[in-house]
Amino acid sequence: MNFATIAVGLAVAAVLVFATYCSVRSFRNGKCSGCKECGKCKRR
Amino acid sequence: MDGGTELSRVIALAGNPNCGKTTLFNRLTGSSQKVGNWPGVTIDRKEGRIKAIGAVLVDLPGIYSLSPYSPEEVVSRDFLLDSRPDAIINIVDATNMERNLYLTSQILDMGIPTVIALNMMDTVRRDGTVIDTEKLSKALGCRVVGISALKGEGMDELLEAISSAGETPKPVRLSDPLEKSISEISGKLEGKVPDGHLRWYSVKALERDVLAIERIGESWEEISEIIDDLEKAEDDESDSLVASERYSSISDVVVSSVKTKRASGGYTTSDRIDRIVTNRWLGLPIFAGVMFLVYYISITTVGGWGTDWVNDVFFGEWTIPGAAAWLESMAVDPVLTAFIVDGLIAGVGAVLGFLPQMLVLFVLLVILEDSGYMARIAFVMDRVFRRFGLSGKSFIPILIGTGCGVPGIMASRTIESERGRRITAMTTTFIPCSAKLPIIALIAGALFGGSALVALASYFIGVLAILLSGIILKKWPSLSGTPSEFIMELPPYHIPGVATVIRSTFEKGWAFVRKAGTFILLACGIIWFLSAFDWSMSMVGDINDSMLADIGNAITWIFVPLGWGDEWQFSVGTITGLLAKENVVGTFGVLFGFSEVAEAGDEIWPIIGAMLTPIAGFSFLAFNLLCAPCFAAIGAMRRELGTWKATGAAVLYQCLLAYAVSMVIFQIGSLLMYGTFGIWTVAAFATVALAAYILVSKEPFARARQKISEAAA
Numbered sequence: 001m002n003f004a005t006i007a008v009g010l011a012v013a014a015v016l017v018f019a020t021y022c023s024v025r026s027f028r029n030g031k032c033s034g035c036k037e038c039g040k041c042k043r044r
Numbered sequence: 045m046d047g048g049t050e051l052s053r054v055i056a057l058a059g060n061p062n063c064g065k066t067t068l069f070n071r072l073t074g075s076s077q078k079v080g081n082w083p084g085v086t087i088d089r090k091e092g093r094i095k096a097i098g099a100v101l102v103d104l105p106g107i108y109s110l111s112p113y114s115p116e117e118v119v120s121r122d123f124l125l126d127s128r129p130d131a132i133i134n135i136v137d138a139t140n141m142e143r144n145l146y147l148t149s150q151i152l153d154m155g156i157p158t159v160i161a162l163n164m165m166d167t168v169r170r171d172g173t174v175i176d177t178e179k180l181s182k183a184l185g186c187r188v189v190g191i192s193a194l195k196g197e198g199m200d201e202l203l204e205a206i207s208s209a210g211e212t213p214k215p216v217r218l219s220d221p222l223e224k225s226i227s228e229i230s231g232k233l234e235g236k237v238p239d240g241h242l243r244w245y246s247v248k249a250l251e252r253d254v255l256a257i258e259r260i261g262e263s264w265e266e267i268s269e270i271i272d273d274l275e276k277a278e279d280d281e282s283d284s285l286v287a288s289e290r291y292s293s294i295s296d297v298v299v300s301s302v303k304t305k306r307a308s309g310g311y312t313t314s315d316r317i318d319r320i321v322t323n324r325w326l327g328l329p330i331f332a333g334v335m336f337l338v339y340y341i342s343i344t345t346v347g348g349w350g351t352d353w354v355n356d357v358f359f360g361e362w363t364i365p366g367a368a369a370w371l372e373s374m375a376v377d378p379v380l381t382a383f384i385v386d387g388l389i390a391g392v393g394a395v396l397g398f399l400p401q402m403l404v405l406f407v408l409l410v411i412l413e414d415s416g417y418m419a420r421i422a423f424v425m426d427r428v429f430r431r432f433g434l435s436g437k438s439f440i441p442i443l444i445g446t447g448c449g450v451p452g453i454m455a456s457r458t459i460e461s462e463r464g465r466r467i468t469a470m471t472t473t474f475i476p477c478s479a480k481l482p483i484i485a486l487i488a489g490a491l492f493g494g495s496a497l498v499a500l501a502s503y504f505i506g507v508l509a510i511l512l513s514g515i516i517l518k519k520w521p522s523l524s525g526t527p528s529e530f531i532m533e534l535p536p537y538h539i540p541g542v543a544t545v546i547r548s549t550f551e552k553g554w555a556f557v558r559k560a561g562t563f564i565l566l567a568c569g570i571i572w573f574l575s576a577f578d579w580s581m582s583m584v585g586d587i588n589d590s591m592l593a594d595i596g597n598a599i600t601w602i603f604v605p606l607g608w609g610d611e612w613q614f615s616v617g618t619i620t621g622l623l624a625k626e627n628v629v630g631t632f633g634v635l636f637g638f639s640e641v642a643e644a645g646d647e648i649w650p651i652i653g654a655m656l657t658p659i660a661g662f663s664f665l666a667f668n669l670l671c672a673p674c675f676a677a678i679g680a681m682r683r684e685l686g687t688w689k690a691t692g693a694a695v696l697y698q699c700l701l702a703y704a705v706s707m708v709i710f711q712i713g714s715l716l717m718y719g720t721f722g723i724w725t726v727a728a729f730a731t732v733a734l735a736a737y738i739l740v741s742k743e744p745f746a747r748a749r750q751k752i753s754e755a756a757a
Binding site for chain 1: 371374375376377380383384388558561562563565566569
């Protein structure tokens with residue numbers, strides 16, 4: 001395993017971890033995306 | 045709260061939605077507001093102190109009338125009747141008086157001192173309209189003060205009017221026959237309701253208002269005879285008589301006190317356009333034509349050209365070969381290279397290839413929405429929806445759902461009836477969201493020469509599924525009932541602002557790219573891994589020897605009757621679509637070797653075209669359009685339906701409907717096009733017969749209803 005493989009591998013791993021973090025955060029924030037299109041804001 | 049000292053006077057603030065009520069409330073109370081909830085409902089109750097006159101101001105929910113239908117209306121009328129505030133400020137939008145004064149005429153029946161705050165006078169002056177507030181005051185029997193809550197005009201006069209308000213207002217007079225009946229009813233109600241409420245209850249009884257009838261109790265029988273006599277004499281229903289008399293009186297009041305620049309009875313440009321666009325016969329064909337044009341421009345022509353360039357040049361000639369060459373030149377491990385190029389870039393690239401089509405589509409949809417046309421569609425669809433047991437109000441979440449199903453499902457909260465809310469939450473995702481558009485574009489491109497009719501057919505299937513579900517589900521015992529009323533403001537048409545269009549399109553486009561870089565990137569990585577290795581973690585030469593092929597083959601038999609179960613890749617694509625619908629395309633990008641064929645200058649379309657007949661491709665499309673939505677949308681459904689049991693039932697219904705529709709499309713379509721006939725063709729006809737029975741039968745779920753009644757007993 002050469003240096004290039006390790007470097008590229010770490011970079012890809014970092015991207016995937018960041019993508020996982022963004023996906024989980026987006027999913028948990030799904031309760032309110034601040035789009036103001038749901039009924040909750042309009043009824044009030 | 046009745047009466048009270050000077051220090052604790054209670055003033056109610058009532059008016060239509062969007063008339064500036066909140067602006068006025070904020071201006072009068074400043075920072076002294078308290079926000080709570082009206083008991084029993086999730087509607088905000090705002091209270092504040094008007095320091096200048098030492099009174100408490102209670103903000104009632106925005107309402108169009110004091111009927112007994114919506115929670116907002118019931119909360120308002122109960123407060124006015126039971127808490128009996130010292131005075132009411134009725135805020136009226138001066139640019140839309142006829143509609144606003146309908147509520148005013150009902151408020152005046154309550155016998156509570158009222159001041160009318162005629163708002164938006166700055167706009168009225170700008171339009172060249174002149175309103176004689178003195179004449180209006182005389183005609184309505186209460187003080188009228190012209191204000192602009194936004195600019196703070198007329199506040200002193202309004203405060204002075206509220207301080208001195210003490211006289212019972214004169215009610216809006218109806219026709220002689222109606223007034224005679226009201227007088228007779230008042231005679232029967234004397235002593236049975238508070239004196240100050242006599243007129244209110246008499247008129248409400250005349251309208252056969254259910255809540256008023258409850259309070260009237262035993263006297264209702266005698267009163268009912270009076271109403272029957274009136275209806276016979278006038279040959280019309282009493283509530284209709286009252287409503288048209290109110291509007292007639294209001295019209296006389298407005299004509300006598302308002303002078304507009306426009307000739308009376310003249311039409312605005314918006315009115316002229318609406319006469320055509322919302323026409324009973326032309327409305328729907330015009331809508332179909334507009335949507336066809338939208339998809340023709342975005343999928344077939346302009347957007348399609350962009351997609352071709354991104355696939356052929358950006359990914360095909362630059363990104364994929366460039367990345368592969370660079371990684372090879374650095375002697376990066378071949379497995380890692382394959383993971384990056386054949387997995388991540390190929391998968392995400394397949395989805396991002398559709399970005400040009402999505403952007404063009406978003407631009408056109410934003411233009412339609414911002415111009416005011418989309419509001420008309422909800423109005424046009426109300427006529428259609430009502431025949432299927434739904435209200436036009438159900439169409440608003442569906443319209444929102446064309447962008448994303450999650451806010452679409454959440455928007456079902458605007459529907460008052462529990463039944464309508466639940467059915468809408470269950471069926472909103474039948475309409476193709478933006479995530480499903482790459483699937484539509486893929487099938488259209490691979491099997492139908494990029495025809496825009498595929499997109500139109502997809503929306504048609506979605507709307508048809510919603511309408512038929514409206515009929516089917518309303519026969520299910522826990523979901524039966526009548527659709528709610530639909531009142532909607534149609535904003536005037538205007539030319540969309542360029543900045544708005546660009547900003548909205550950028551936001552939607554960025555959301556698409558962000559999803560590609562997160563959910564889809566991860567999913568493609570996992571798909572590549574499962575498709576590149578076998579169970580002993582050795583790389584495979586043939587994808588059919590991989591872990592994913594085994595998983596796919598284990599489930600693909602389920603989809604054989606639908607025409608696409610012979611190849612496991614389509615079943616795997618459908619399953620990965622549960623994470624995010626774009627994953628279907630991303631999965632194909634990995635499994636069909638997008639990176640290899642892109643280098644050769646081809647796309648995955650010819651590969652899919654060789655594996656599926658057009659009818660099987662359309663069946664695949666229909667299944668993915670109608671089946672269970674992505675996990676995020678399922679989560680939103682859970683929040684609206686309340687329990688996992690109800691959510692599970694909804695998802696099961698969606699999957700069964702998708703399976704049935706897909707099977708019917710493929711089996712009967714193949715019979716008609718290729719003459720193929722087998723056991724599943726018989727099953728398809730049986731499915732159609734079952735659906736017809738459920739649609740036509742009055743009580744198709746009689747046994748279920750019986751079981752539910754027995755369980756309740």
